[in-house]
Amino acid sequence: MKYVIIIPDGCADEPLDSLQGKTPLQAAKLPAMDAIAAAGCVGVTDNTPADFPAGSEVANLCLLGYDPNEFFTGRAPLEAAATGIQLGPYDCAVRCNLVTVEDQIMIDFTADHISTEDSTAMLGELNAQLLRCDDPPIDPEVASRLEFVPGVSYRNLLIYRGDEAHPSPFTPTTRSSAPHDLTDLTVAEDFPRGPGSDILVALMSASEEVLAAHPINVARQKAGKKTATHVWLWGSGGAPGLPTFDERYGLKGVMITAVDLLRGIGALAGWPRIEVEGATGYLDTNYAGKGEAAIKALAEYDIVCVHVEAPDEASHEGRADAKIEALEQIDRHVVGPLWDAVKNDSSARILVLPDHPTFCRTKKHTHGPVPLTIAGAGIPADSASTYDEISAAQTGLVFDPGWTMMDRFIYPDFQA
Structure with a gap:
């Protein structure tokens, strides 16, 4: 099996008056994400447990299947891993x-x-x-x-x-x-x-x-x-201790991101990273370069994970227009090419979901569910035809707690 994971960071939001009551996901033109939704299933998962901060550190651990109650020691140690800094027991x-x-x-x-x-x-x-x-x-x-x-x-x-x-x-x-x-x-x-x-x-x-x-x-x-x-x-x-993806699933993965937090989580999961020229972790990032790198990586790796920080940055600036633009760029240059690469492959699956909601109104990360869509080998189609918070909440597919989602995505006998 081949697995593609695309993380448009912080893309989940709430209906905004400036968008006539739509969320940025609803307002954006996202033909590739919607195509995945129509071909597979749509649901929700909650990567921000109430007793943890609603930050990317906990949310991305949950998203990748790591129970924060067992593995989270703090944000900074994850970023230290990205730079190869080894933390001892007293560090x-x-x-x-x-x-x-x-x-x-x-x-x-x-x-x-x-x-x-x-x-x-x-x-x-x-x-x-x-x-x-x-x-x-x-x-x-x-x-x-x-x-x-x-x-x-x-x-x-x-x-x-x-x-x-x-x-x-x-x-x-x-x-x-x-x-x-x-x-x-x-x-x-x-x-x-x-x-x-x-x-x-x-x-x-x-x-x-x-x-x-x-x-x-x-x-x-x-x-x-x-x-x-x-x-x-x-x-x-202090130093975290995560089992690698190879130890958990027998799969070889790779991380594509411009953010040290995701680099660090990837490193601890045993994933090397691909550095894309022009990837900035901001709105001006090289979207197309990330998509191209991911497609090439599919030939070598079992799991290709692409993280794009731009929607989160737009939310922190309170700019719904920039968030919509970032989502459309991700759809055009990352999701679309990857969906084209795997949609006819009988041994491939694709997953799109953010780590946590980030509201343009408050400019903050927040607790709560995020929408996801999964399509590909063995994934039953549901009635949803769009990828957004509203359609995801209506299907009845819920991953709770959030760290259980990855097992169901990876294992062959997926059941919605």
Whole structure:
């Protein structure tokens, strides 16, 4: 069997007045997704358990069949895996965004989509002035064990290296808030809390002075761009231990994404990744390149997973028009070519679904069901003819809990 998984991140939404009561999925022209819906089945799954944050970290684990109660340790460790960072038993990873905060309001959780080059330079300065200086703003022993590690654009990490005598000061009860859920909101009540939070808050506060004087920020301000005013530290956790897909199903998979979170989950699942030139993790990503890479990968791999971040980014900006455009690009350049490649293959299946809902109205991830559609070998057709939240809710096909869906997608005897 060949399996194709397409994840249009955050594409599930709610009816919007600006779209005459339609959701973006309903308003968009999606002939390929609708063709899959008509050929197979449509239903819902919930990848955001109520006792976990409604974030991509938990949702994508669930989507790929991993019970977060057993396997989730935090977001940052998943992203650390993407860069090949090995975490020991006393280590910890913390997600580090470069953000724009003004008067305690989260203006931009991406610092105006700061470039990787600029971000890397700024983190280097933070290492020098906050962690490797003579008078750090935190305990010197802790500072000596911490390091800011560049990632992609605004998405970076803070790594703690511990030992038996100096285990991580951050524990599973260390609480923090995702900055993308605070857009245009006050951050006053959302600083880290719990064990080790004093360290995180001190570094977040101290970063303001260092970053304000950085030549890159001075130049950005003169150019009329938003500046990176602070680091925002969140999503801490220790090393996760996931069984690979090969161990679970005897299948060889590959991940295509521009986002470190999905790269990391893929790496832990035993999947190599294909890097597509021009894939940005934003609205300007190379949709066609992702589709072409996925089709080529079908010849070598049993499972090809394509993740596209663009719909989620549009939602975080509150732009329904951009979300519709992203969905149509995904349909045209990713879903359509892949459906054409497998629809006549008697030993192939295709699955389309987002990880979680992201509402344009609130600009936030949210808990709740997402629509999915599956077609191909052994998949019975139902009465649905479109792929959207409304039609999915009407078929009666429900995967609950969400992490049970992958077993039914993979195993030969699929039953709706």
